[in-house]
Amino acid sequence: MTVRAALFDVFGTVVDWRTGIAGHVDEWMDTRGVTGVDSFAFADEWRSRYDPSMREVREGRRPFARLDVLHRENLVEVLLSHRITASDDDVDALNSSWHALPAWPDSVAGITRMKSAMIVAPLSNGNVSLLLDMAKAAGIPWDAVLGAEVAHAYKPTPDAYLRTADILGLAPEECLMVAAHNSDLKAAQQCGFGTAFVRRPTEHGPSQTVDLEAGGQWDHVADSMEDLATALGC
Structure with missing residues (x-):
């Protein structure tokens, strides 16, 4: 789909x-x-x-x-x-x-390109006011602000993904989960979502040892949000 x-x-x-x-x-x-x-x-x-x-x-x-x-x-x-x-x-x-956290340098440009072709929204464990304030501060162009507070479930429980898709009126197969964490993508994939791994090798600092590479059969693997946007034809 x-x-x-x-x-x-x-x-x-x-x-x-x-x-x-x-x-x-x-x-x-x-x-x-x-x-x-x-x-x-x-x-x-x-x-x-x-x-x-x-x-x-x-x-x-x-x-x-x-x-x-x-x-x-x-x-x-x-x-x-x-x-x-x-x-x-x-x-x-x-x-x-x-x-008020800073976006990675490629995030806003990449998400803006994807927004031209599809809905873009957080599927985060953050609450609505947190995500709204963050988007305002960092210039993240969400179409909607969703996540744990809206779905009333924290990832990686299935309800966090399935209720979010349902709120959007979409089948899970019409949703692409974008994450730098293999565990998040595994849980989303088990719910029927498409998956995209974006590498963030310094999320935990220069000595990071986890999530350095894709750890599953994901639909897309990218080095940045802009690379992902290109892969998606945006």
Whole structure:
């Protein structure tokens, strides 16, 4: 079937979360006189709590909670691990860093080209306000803002993919999942989606060891969003 929608993982695929969060951490620490914190290590520690917190929701041990809530809970734990005391307002300010992450240099141009031929939208674990703010800040031209909060399910559970396709009125086979993570593409493929792997070999920094290459029989493998747009005829 013809691809009618390209649906994108966001964190790591469309935006450079690690560089963005580290930059916000540096600024936040500096304005509060906190020293001796490696901002990239802080960002990595914060991100490492991402999947375990969603697993609590996916496995039914807590009701659905939007990612902003999970991020804030995880941030409080990271601050405690560094023995940093912060007011609620200061925690909120740092938590909002996820709303203003930089796009990879090829993301906006590539997604804009794909938008000319198909629907483009996030299929992200991010909540709506987070993804809206991020798109405004980075200039990402989404047609719609979808994801876990809309589908009420976190990836890689099937409902996250299937409910998103249903919301768009599309069959799974009409949707292309675009991601830099093989696990995301595997889950989408099992739901009937087309798949496109975009390499992001520095998502986790210069010593990254995961998702350096395509790890499955994906429909497309590209080095950038612009390369993917070309492969899709856009």
